[in-house]
Amino acid sequence: MSRTTHITPVILSGGAGTRLWPLSRGDRPKQLIALAGNETMLQATARRAARGEMFAAPLVVAGGDHADMIEEQLAVAGAAPAALIVEPCARGTAPAIALAALEAGEQAMLLAMPSDHVIADEEAFRAAMEAALPLADEDWLVTFGVAPERAETGYGYIERGAPLGRGVFQVERFTEKPDLATAEAYVAGGRHEWNAGIFLFRAGAYLRALEEYAPEILVAARSAMEAAERRGARVAPGREALAGLDSRSIDHAVMEKAARVAVAPVAMGWSDIGSWDALHALGPRDADGNLIAGDALAVDSRGCLIRSDGPVVVALGVSDLIIVATERAVLVVPRGESQRVKEALDALIARGKEE
Amino acid sequence: MSRTTHITPVILSGGAGTRLWPLSRGDRPKQLIALAGNETMLQATARRAARGEMFAAPLVVAGGDHADMIEEQLAVAGAAPAALIVEPCARGTAPAIALAALEAGEQAMLLAMPSDHVIADEEAFRAAMEAALPLADEDWLVTFGVAPERAETGYGYIERGAPLGRGVFQVERFTEKPDLATAEAYVAGGRHEWNAGIFLFRAGAYLRALEEYAPEILVAARSAMEAAERRGARVAPGREALAGLDSRSIDHAVMEKAARVAVAPVAMGWSDIGSWDALHALGPRDADGNLIAGDALAVDSRGCLIRSDGPVVVALGVSDLIIVATERAVLVVPRGESQRVKEALDALIARGKEE
Numbered sequence: 050m051s052r053t054t055h056i057t058p059v060i061l062s063g064g065a066g067t068r069l070w071p072l073s074r075g076d077r078p079k080q081l082i083a084l085a086g087n088e089t090m091l092q093a094t095a096r097r098a099a100r101g102e103m104f105a106a107p108l109v110v111a112g113g114d115h116a117d118m119i120e121e122q123l124a125v126a127g128a129a130p131a132a133l134i135v136e137p138c139a140r141g142t143a144p145a146i147a148l149a150a151l152e153a154g155e156q157a158m159l160l161a162m163p164s165d166h167v168i169a170d171e172e173a174f175r176a177a178m179e180a181a182l183p184l185a186d187e188d189w190l191v192t193f194g195v196a197p198e199r200a201e202t203g204y205g206y207i208e209r210g211a212p213l214g215r216g217v218f219q220v221e222r223f224t225e226k227p228d229l230a231t232a233e234a235y236v237a238g239g240r241h242e243w244n245a246g247i248f249l250f251r252a253g254a255y256l257r258a259l260e261e262y263a264p265e266i267l268v269a270a271r272s273a274m275e276a277a278e279r280r281g282a283r284v285a286p287g288r289e290a291l292a293g294l295d296s297r298s299i300d301h302a303v304m305e306k307a308a309r310v311a312v313a314p315v316a317m318g319w320s321d322i323g324s325w326d327a328l329h330a331l332g333p334r335d336a337d338g339n340l341i342a343g344d345a346l347a348v349d350s351r352g353c354l355i356r357s358d359g360p361v362v363v364a365l366g367v368s369d370l371i372i373v374a375t376e377r378a379v380l381v382v383p384r385g386e387s388q389r390v391k392e393a394l395d396a397l398i399a400r401g402k403e404e
Numbered sequence: 405m406s407r408t409t410h411i412t413p414v415i416l417s418g419g420a421g422t423r424l425w426p427l428s429r430g431d432r433p434k435q436l437i438a439l440a441g442n443e444t445m446l447q448a449t450a451r452r453a454a455r456g457e458m459f460a461a462p463l464v465v466a467g468g469d470h471a472d473m474i475e476e477q478l479a480v481a482g483a484a485p486a487a488l489i490v491e492p493c494a495r496g497t498a499p500a501i502a503l504a505a506l507e508a509g510e511q512a513m514l515l516a517m518p519s520d521h522v523i524a525d526e527e528a529f530r531a532a533m534e535a536a537l538p539l540a541d542e543d544w545l546v547t548f549g550v551a552p553e554r555a556e557t558g559y560g561y562i563e564r565g566a567p568l569g570r571g572v573f574q575v576e577r578f579t580e581k582p583d584l585a586t587a588e589a590y591v592a593g594g595r596h597e598w599n600a601g602i603f604l605f606r607a608g609a610y611l612r613a614l615e616e617y618a619p620e621i622l623v624a625a626r627s628a629m630e631a632a633e634r635r636g637a638r639v640a641p642g643r644e645a646l647a648g649l650d651s652r653s654i655d656h657a658v659m660e661k662a663a664r665v666a667v668a669p670v671a672m673g674w675s676d677i678g679s680w681d682a683l684h685a686l687g688p689r690d691a692d693g694n695l696i697a698g699d700a701l702a703v704d705s706r707g708c709l710i711r712s713d714g715p716v717v718v719a720l721g722v723s724d725l726i727i728v729a730t731e732r733a734v735l736v737v738p739r740g741e742s743q744r745v746k747e748a749l750d751a752l753i754a755r756g757k758e759e
Binding site: 360362363367376377383392393396 | 701703704712714715716717718719720721722725727729730731732733734735736737738741744745747748751752755
């Protein structure tokens with residue numbers, strides 16, 4: 050099998066999470082917002098794997114509601130996609146990556162990654178990819194692991210097995226969302242990594258694994274791509290075949306089951322910014338521990354995250370609050386409790402104030 | 405001297421306080437906002453002295469920026485003014501009431517009152533007026549006193565002297581904004597009332613007192629009214645004479661000096677809503693002690709004032725906060741510290757964000 054010269058980034062932009070409500074909403078999900086710094090998460094993701102010596106132009110998989118915004122943002126970032134695959138319905142990462150793999154062709158080396166993660170140390174990320182590439186060339190499915198910083202119960206964990214080369218290990222076991230005691234044992238044991246949701250593999254290797262472990266996904270994806278309508282870079286797969294699928298993650302459909310699965314542990318300053326607290330932890334914070342973004346002001350206040358994309362916000366004499374404002378909504382919640390955002394949304398939905 | 409049959413309300417709407425920022429601002433002061441209940445403070449003030457057996461149509465004194473809003477609100481309340489005196493410049497209550505007294509004529513019995521106070525017990529207010537009227541008919545200047553609830557240092561205090569009749573006393577002394585120890589002694593002593601800024605007197609009695617104690621105000625007011633331009637109910641006094649005056653309160657110019665000054669103490673559920681904390685104290689509050697107004701929601705939150713005239717506000721898991729939102733600004737400050745609002749405004753002004 051030939052050595053890979055170019056990697057094709059597959060940017061997964063299908064999510065529309067509400068964990069950063071009120072800033073992220075259905076019509077403007079987290080990856081399309083400038084959360085950390087001046088570029089959006091999508092732009093940062095594209096720039097991280099920008100076309101050049103190492104990477105080809107990216108494939109992007111996204112929902113139709115966001116396609117225009119995605120094209121605009123990638124144009125601004127100078128990272129026009131080779132194809133923007135517009136999912137007719139969201140069915141999780143396993144079908145999404147299957148669509149991209151079929152578009153790219155069996156020989157393509159794919160780097161599949163979410164569009165809404167922060168990676169502070171991009172050198173470390175590239176070094177890990179280079180370490181993983183020889184295995185991917187031998188048709189291993191490689192995932193990237195992040196050393197767990199805390200006993201997070203919301204993530205997947207990967208247990209390292211035998212070393213396969215410098216910086217790459219066979220995967221012993223995947224565990225999705227362990228209970229707290231298990232997560233604590235994993236953190237203490239030192240043999241587990243967080244599953245960062247970033248994967249390197251040859252398209253053909255992934256498609257063959259699908260054929261073995263989740264053939265219905267492969268069949269549906271093939272059928273959808275055969276029925277695809279194309280206009281410019283946009284590819285609109287057929288709805289019918291995909292609509293019949295259950296939603297499946299690549300972890301659940303393939304990685305937890307396949308034999309040749311490897312993990313490349315990497316310390317790269319990774320965060321999925323899964324909450325306002327995570328964003329506050331990421332910084333930068335001022336001398337009083339406040340993270341201020343947008344049209345906001347802290348007066349005699351400490352340890353706050355204060356952000357506005359709408360009316361000017363003034364926090365006066367308060368501590369350890371998260372205050373986020375848009376033109377449509379304002380959230381005030383204590384720091385450390387931002388995972389409760391869903392309660393705010395549920396209360397609004399109960400009042401009929403939010404879709 | 406003839407017994408008064410009708411009282412002419414003089415509604416003073418000249419203020420543009422910022423103590424309830426961000427809701428109250430220069431272009432929409434407190435009295436033009438529905439703060440407590442469905443009517444604005446101005447409408448509640450007009451309704452409290454509505455034309456009928458006891459009252460004539462009101463005179464309103466206001467700044468030109470608010471004249472349109474005032475006319476609209478009074479029309480809605482069915483309380484069209486006999487005259488809307490548009491001050492060419494704000495010079496305090498002494499000149500403002502002088503303009504109204506000249507407009508009303510010497511024989512008119514005036515009830516001068518701010519447009520932005522709450523009076524919960526209107527029966528008590530009317531009873532106090534009826535007790536005060538015989539004295540006002542004898543050319544006493546009568547003020548209404550409110551039993552002090554706390555050692556407030558921001559108010560004026562009135563010391564009761566000899567009784568002049570049922571429920572009316574000669575004023576022994578006015579004290580403006582005492583220090584805390586003095587205020588505490590007043591509250592403990594039981595001989596002092598808060599000066600509610602509401603006055604009952606014959607126009608001629610007030611004008612004669614001005615002539616004696618602040619003749620420059622009378623001269624300027626006469627000159628301004630002689631130069632007044634009239635269009636419909638609007639009266640626009642001449643600017644020149646008034647512009648030369650210093651700003652003076654009626655207390656400072658007249659009440660503290662005149663001989664025939666009486667006080668009618670009255671327990672009428674009075675509040676000047678001088679801060680967000682005062683509004684929270686006024687209620688109504690839900691079972692968790694929250695005062696919610698406008699498009700706002702408290703989830704697992706206690707003891708908060710949450711108000712929005714703009715984006716929907718959700719307070720989640722917080723206690724004892726004041727959260728006020730408009731389309732232009734959001735303020736978050738602990739309950740008990742709302743007198744610090746000016747610090748928020750100063751910080752914004754320093755940033756050039758607020759006029």
